[in-house]
Amino acid sequence: MDGVTVINHPLVQHKLTIMRKKETSTAGFRRLLREISTLLCYEVTRDLELTLETIETPMQVIQAPVLEGKKLVFASILRAGNGLLEGMLELVPSARVSHVGVYRDHETLEAVEYYFKAPESLSERLVIVVDPMLATGNSSIAAIDKLKERGATKLRFLCLLAAPEGIRNFQTAHPDVPIYTAAIDSHLNEHGYIVPGLGDAGDRMYGTK
Ligand code: URA
Numbered sequence: 001m002d003g004v005t006v007i008n009h010p011l012v013q014h015k016l017t018i019m020r021k022k023e024t025s026t027a028g029f030r031r032l033l034r035e036i037s038t039l040l041c042y043e044v045t046r047d048l049e050l051t052l053e054t055i056e057t058p059m060q061v062i063q064a065p066v067l068e069g070k071k072l073v074f075a076s077i078l079r080a081g082n083g084l085l086e087g088m089l090e091l092v093p094s095a096r097v098s099h100v101g102v103y104r105d106h107e108t109l110e111a112v113e114y115y116f117k118a119p120e121s122l123s124e125r126l127v128i129v130v131d132p133m134l135a136t137g138n139s140s141i142a143a144i145d146k147l148k149e150r151g152a153t154k155l156r157f158l159c160l161l162a163a164p165e166g167i168r169n170f171q172t173a174h175p176d177v178p179i180y181t182a183a184i185d186s187h188l189n190e191h192g193y194i195v196p197g198l199g200d201a202g203d204r205m206y207g208t209k
Pocket of ligand 1: 080192194195197200201202
């Protein structure tokens with residue numbers, strides 16, 4: 001599928017299967033989420049640009065590669081996006097973090113922003129937007145609208161599971177934002193849940209109902 005990278009690394013697929021199991025505990029789910037998000041982060045950053053820096057090893061001076069440009073931004077869509085942050089920050093400790101909270105007004109059906117915080121110079125940074133589930137796509141579309149309104153131009157979207165309906169909506173709204181996911185599932189049910197999915201990602205990671 002154009003614009004969608006399915007991260008099919010065997011460790012990602014194995015961990016995802018355990019996360020899908022309904023008997024996996026909250027503690028187990030959280031641990032797996034941290035582990036899998038590190039692997040997903042590795043893949044979503046695989047083609048970042050490098051520049052050369054002059055350094056001195058104990059033996060000699062060399063030109064060695066370092067990440068080019070300003071620090072990355074990981075933008076978490078509240079609340080479930082937060083579950084992906086810990087593992088990603090382990091891999092890229094210097095990344096900046098943005099939090100975006102949006103909900104849909106039942107009457108107007110407009111996306112309402114209830115929280116937004118981001119580092120300065122968004123326009124000069126790669127922003128990796130994270131949410132475990134790309135279901136209808138409504139919240140990720142709205143969150144990316146908000147990030148673009150604040151200047152973000154280079155974005156990627158990272159999730160665990162995506163539904164075909166969500167991918168279609170997302171790509172219609174933001175064709176410039178590549179999607180990275182561990183799997184594309186069958187469909188959405190009548191309540192907007194991904195099938196077969198893993199249930200409510202927020203509830204499973206925080207032990208709520
Ligand atoms: N959000 C979730 O947490 N799970 C789904 O299946 C869909 C949306």
